Amino acid sequence: MLVATLLRKAGYDADVLDAGTIPGGMDGVFGRINKYNFLIMLSSTMASREDAANLRKFKKINPGLKTIVFGAHATFMPGETLLLGGVDFVVRREAETVIKELIDAFAAGAGDAWKKVQGIGWRENGKTFINDFHPFMQNLDDLPIADRDLLPKGVDYFNPIVKRVPYTTMITSRGCPGRCIYCSSPPFYGNKYRLQTAPRVLEEMEYLAKKGYREIFFRDETFTAFRRRVVEICEGLIRSKINLTWICSTRVDTADLELMRIMKRSGCHMLRVGVETGAQELLDNIKKGITVEQTENFFRNAHLVCLDTHAHCMLGVPGETAGTIEETIKFVKKIDPTIVTFGICTPYPGTELFETVKKNHPEIKDGSQCNLDVLHTNAFYNQYFTSLSPEELRKAVRTSYRKFYLRPGYIFRWFMRIKNLDEFRRVTLAATQVLQFIGLGD
Numbered sequence: 001m002l003v004a005t006l007l008r009k010a011g012y013d014a015d016v017l018d019a020g021t022i023p024g025g026m027d028g029v030f031g032r033i034n035k036y037n038f039l040i041m042l043s044s045t046m047a048s049r050e051d052a053a054n055l056r057k058f059k060k061i062n063p064g065l066k067t068i069v070f071g072a073h074a075t076f077m078p079g080e081t082l083l084l085g086g087v088d089f090v091v092r093r094e095a096e097t098v099i100k101e102l103i104d105a106f107a108a109g110a111g112d113a114w115k116k117v118q119g120i121g122w123r124e125n126g127k128t129f130i131n132d133f134h135p136f137m138q139n140l141d142d143l144p145i146a147d148r149d150l151l152p153k154g155v156d157y158f159n160p161i162v163k164r165v166p167y168t169t170m171i172t173s174r175g176c177p178g179r180c181i182y183c184s185s186p187p188f189y190g191n192k193y194r195l196q197t198a199p200r201v202l203e204e205m206e207y208l209a210k211k212g213y214r215e216i217f218f219r220d221e222t223f224t225a226f227r228r229r230v231v232e233i234c235e236g237l238i239r240s241k242i243n244l245t246w247i248c249s250t251r252v253d254t255a256d257l258e259l260m261r262i263m264k265r266s267g268c269h270m271l272r273v274g275v276e277t278g279a280q281e282l283l284d285n286i287k288k289g290i291t292v293e294q295t296e297n298f299f300r301n302a303h304l305v306c307l308d309t310h311a312h313c314m315l316g317v318p319g320e321t322a323g324t325i326e327e328t329i330k331f332v333k334k335i336d337p338t339i340v341t342f343g344i345c346t347p348y349p350g351t352e353l354f355e356t357v358k359k360n361h362p363e364i365k366d367g368s369q370c371n372l373d374v375l376h377t378n379a380f381y382n383q384y385f386t387s388l389s390p391e392e393l394r395k396a397v398r399t400s401y402r403k404f405y406l407r408p409g410y411i412f413r414w415f416m417r418i419k420n421l422d423e424f425r426r427v428t429l430a431a432t433q434v435l436q437f438i439g440l441g442d
Contacts, residue, residue, distance in 0.1 A: 001146035003040060006096050009144060012103065021152040026054060033062050040099060045073040045349055046375050048084060048368045055086030068102065070095035072184050073368070076350035078121040079128045080366040090121040090130075093188060094174070096143070098134045136190055140174065141200040145207055159217065160430035161270055161310060161339070163423070164245055167215035168208060172196045176221035178251065180274075181287050181352035182317070182345055185221050193225055198232035202240070209242050216246040223248035224255045231259070234266035245269050252298035253290050260305045270308040270338070273298065277317060278331025279324040286317050286345075286353075292331065299335035311337035314345040315400065316382040316393045318353070325388075325396050329403050339430075342400040343376030344393050357381050401438040 007014035022028035033039065039058055043051040055067045070091035074081045078090045091098045098119040105114035114120075119134030137143070148168060156165045173196065175189035205216060224230050237244070248263075249272040255263075260271075277283060280292050302309050313332060315325055332340055347354040349367050358364050361384060370380040377397060379390035388396070404410070414431075418424050 001148065001150050002143065003096055003099055004150050005144050005147040006100055007103065008147065010100055010104070012107075014150075016150040018152055018155075021155045030057060030061055033058050033065065036062070036065060038066050038068060038103060040068045040070070042071045042095075043069050043073055043081075044071055045077070045367050046370055046372050048073045048077075048081060048366075049371065052081075052084035052086045057086075059086055066106075068099060070099070072188055072348070072350060073366070074121075075188055076184065077366040077368075078130050080368075082121060082123045082128055088122060092119050092121065092130075093133055093190070094119075094137060097137065101134075136192065136194070138194070140172075140194055140196045143196075145204050148208070148211060148213075158429075160426060160433070161247060161272075161308075162215055162217060163269060163426070164214035166213055167217055168213050169217045169219050170201075170204060170208075171219050172201045173220045173223070173225065177225050177254075178222065178289055179287055180289075181356075182314070182348070184348045184350035187350050193222075195226055195229060198229050198236060201229075201233050202236040202242075205237070205244055206240065206242055209244050214244065216244055218246060218248040220249060222251050222254060224250040224259065227254070227259060231262060234262040234268075237266040238262075242267075247272065249273070251290065252295045255298065255301075257301040257304065260301055260307055264305050264307055268307065270310060271302060272310040272312070275311040275332065275335070275337075275340075276314050277320075277324065278328040278334075282317050282319050282324055285319045295331075296335055299337065303336070308338040311335070311340040313340060313342045313400070315342060315396050316379060316386050316388065317345045318385040320345075320382075320386040320388060322388065322392070322396075325400070329400050332400075332404055333407075340404055342397050342404075344379055344382060344397060346370055346376060346380050353385075357384060360384065398438050401434060405434055405438070 001016055004014040004016050017029055017032065019026045019029050024031070039055070041051060041055065051069070059065050059067065066088045067086060068089045068091060069081060069087050074090035075092040078092060081087055081090050089102065091102070098117060101117045102114055102120055105117060115129070118131050121128065121130040123129070157167070158165070159167070173194060175191070175193040176183070176185050177193055179186055208216065245267045247270045248268065252273055255271065274288070275295055276286065276288055278292060283290060283292070299309060311332060313328060315328070347357045347364070347367065354364070354367060361381060364381055377394065379393040382393055383389060386393070414427060418427060
């Protein structure tokens, strides 16, 4: 939406196409592609092969179409992305400014002037060319508010942790203060943390409330990284009485009891946090920069304030054993989050973990063999940095879900929480998805 908004402001006719909401799905998109000169796609490592296959189909339907791919995979594996076929240009790191400059250069008809645009890559005469990175945006307040009118009409997107619809997402910062070895966000953003000011965030939230949105899902890596800004945002929401509830992601070392209290008062109802593991030695192995004691304290405070919590846990991190998995399951039961997700740690391009694996196992190539069908549920090179087999890890994921969610006391508490029909539907759908997953296999 933000890329399309910027292009529209520059005078271009830009649309957002969501295949999930178009009749016929991807086939419906194929039927519309002839009207466009450029197709811009955000792609990821796990979707890169499928995305490239669709791009090849687009170009077959519309031979004059130029395709632009951006995202983490294009950033860290630009040459490999171009070799997938169907991709004319890759854009590395932040896409908004680079894409506009690239399209401006083509619109100006100035020959090969586009080759000077920083942050792009392309292939020509069998050779790959990758330009230097474009400088990062220094003032995120300069970004326009993404035009939600670009979204399909009459569609309310669903997310099981969202309490009020319609909802929308916001991203108010870029980067993360953490340096976890499995995460590509810090290197993607140049190991910098940049943010929008509190007045800019409040401006967008007020605008969205007037548009009829009822909840905001902040997709910042660590919304609470700059405490004073969070307090200013919360105070502004309380003062202006903007009718919005919200969700954000945090770290256990960036949200204390007092901060949680004002967040709750301003409409926050859930904190999403990376617990990862209950074994301190494993937290140290992945350079998480937290302690299990900090995690315990974080969840104790969240319970005191009556904030819901979503704990993310990873199995199969470097040094994992059957014993440390059991330790994690016991720990998660102890801290008692509202919901928890368990996934298998996956080496992503751009991360320290990926580079370590690739150094010893170059057959991992660009990492795209791990697609969305098996992501986080099947092991991917974990046997080289744990003592567990792929089958043992696969079973451990389901075992972890069963031991947490199938506790009678936990199930009873959820029934007691349901206050209306909308919440019953939301909880029932989420529970059905969990039960379908843990009911598979062994």
